[in-house]
Amino acid sequence: MSPTTYTARWIVPIDVPPIDGGCVTIADGRIVAVGAHQPGLADIDFGDVAVLPGFVNAHTHLDLSGARGQCPITGDFTHWLRRVIAFRMNRTPQQVQSDIGSGIAECLGFGTTCIGDISAGGTSWDLLQAASCRSVVFHEVLGLTTERAEGNLRTLDADLARHQPSDRSMAGISPHAPYSVRGSLFGELANRILPTAIHLGETREELELLRSHTGPFVEFLKELGVWDAAGLVANPEAILHLFPNGIFVHGNYLDSAQTFTPGQTVVLCPRTHSAFGHSRHPVLAWLERGVRIALGTDSLASNPDLDILEEARHLHASYPEVGPTDVLRMFTQSGAEALGLDAVCGTLTAGKSADLVVLPLARDGTSDVVQNILQSRFSPTGVMWRGDWIFRHPGFPK
Numbered sequence: 178m179s180p181t182t183y184t185a186r187w188i189v190p191i192d193v194p195p196i197d198g199g200c201v202t203i204a205d206g207r208i209v210a211v212g213a214h215q216p217g218l219a220d221i222d223f224g225d226v227a228v229l230p231g232f233v234n235a236h237t238h239l240d241l242s243g244a245r246g247q248c249p250i251t252g253d254f255t256h257w258l259r260r261v262i263a264f265r266m267n268r269t270p271q272q273v274q275s276d277i278g279s280g281i282a283e284c285l286g287f288g289t290t291c292i293g294d295i296s297a298g299g300t301s302w303d304l305l306q307a308a309s310c311r312s313v314v315f316h317e318v319l320g321l322t323t324e325r326a327e328g329n330l331r332t333l334d335a336d337l338a339r340h341q342p343s344d345r346s347m348a349g350i351s352p353h354a355p356y357s358v359r360g361s362l363f364g365e366l367a368n369r370i371l372p373t374a375i376h377l378g379e380t381r382e383e384l385e386l387l388r389s390h391t392g393p394f395v396e397f398l399k400e401l402g403v404w405d406a407a408g409l410v411a412n413p414e415a416i417l418h419l420f421p422n423g424i425f426v427h428g429n430y431l432d433s434a435q436t437f438t439p440g441q442t443v444v445l446c447p448r449t450h451s452a453f454g455h456s457r458h459p460v461l462a463w464l465e466r467g468v469r470i471a472l473g474t475d476s477l478a479s480n481p482d483l484d485i486l487e488e489a490r491h492l493h494a495s496y497p498e499v500g501p502t503d504v505l506r507m508f509t510q511s512g513a514e515a516l517g518l519d520a521v522c523g524t525l526t527a528g529k530s531a532d533l534v535v536l537p538l539a540r541d542g543t544s545d546v547v548q549n550i551l552q553s554r555f556s557p558t559g560v561m562w563r564g565d566w567i568f569r570h571p572g573f574p575k
């Protein structure tokens with residue numbers, strides 16, 4: 178296929194500063210050049226828009242995409258968890274597949290071309306294999322008691338044996354959280370050389386549970402018949418230590434002085450963080466120390482939609498001290514790095530996949546394109562994955 182060159186008011190490659198009136202050339206599903214515009218070079222001019230790399234939603238639960246508005250956040254965290262469990266129990270396998278399909282479609286429409294999905298039972302694998310996006314399917318594993326840990330590990334190994342990596346999807350694992358996974362299971366899973374995502378330091382109650390084996394989680398786990406105090410790890414550091422390349426989701430109550438290895442990532446879910454009314458997040462202290470931060474939408478059990486750009490805008494509005502360029506990197510380059518996919522996506526760079534998002538700019542906004550992106554309310558009007566348009570507004574230039 179012959180190359181096509183696109184130009185726009187701004188090209189925003191992420192790994193280098195935005196290019197005023199730059200252009201991107203693609204051929205055979207790949208980016209072949211990014212740079213300054215030269216007269217007569219462009220085949221198509223998108224006009225007064227920004228062109229960005231396809232977005233990365235580093236943490237969601239597609240199988241909960243039917244839970245929008247079904248699990249109101251009231252009382253403590255374990256009350257909400259009870260509602261999520263009740264929702265799951267009432268969902269048929271067919272409904273779960275339909276929920277996953279609608280969740281994928283919603284992600285794509287919001288410009289996400291790379292998804293980190295936490296998947297109970299690996300149920301999103303087949304649909305993500307067929308979807309127009311790249312993904313890591315983190316097979317969720319629970320087991321605080323020895324019996325559950327052993328049984329679930331056997332199921333995981335059987336699922337992983339069937340789910341071989343392809344050019345669009347690969348398997349990861351997600352030991353769920355310190356309150357639901359025993360220390361020996363974390364240790365066993367650390368031996369698997371796979372992308373790993375763990376909910377960590379999400380609530381004060383989780384830390385209380387690990388520290389003193391008290392608090393609302395005790396009642397909650399007893400109610401489920403899975404309480405085993407002897408299975409709990411001693412503290413979050415024990416888990417951080419086991420997974421030097423792990424993705425740690427939330428981290429709301431980890432110490433701001435907490436250190437991370439260069440391979441580790443913290444994923445923030447800003448709107449879910451606000452919905453639960455958590456304390457101020459230590460994100461700024463970690464960014465200042467060079468910790469990799471990515472963004473996720475979490476699930477529709479705690480969030481109104483799967484719009485990753487809205488997560489970035491919410492973070493920008495509620496934490497204005499975090500640099501806008503840092504925010505932009507979180508749901509592009511850093512997300513791709515977290516998922517181990519930065520060689521193929523996350524920036525507009527020659528050689529990478531032609532995954533593009535076309536985003537209108539506010540005319541009366543600031544002249545700083547990054548501020549403009551984070552302060553406007555526009556959604557993408559065009560989304561390209563591997564050189565094919567997977568979403569275009571009517572009237573989009575062809």
Ligand SMILES: [Zn+2]
Nearest residue numbers: 376426475476
């Ligand atoms: Zn989550």
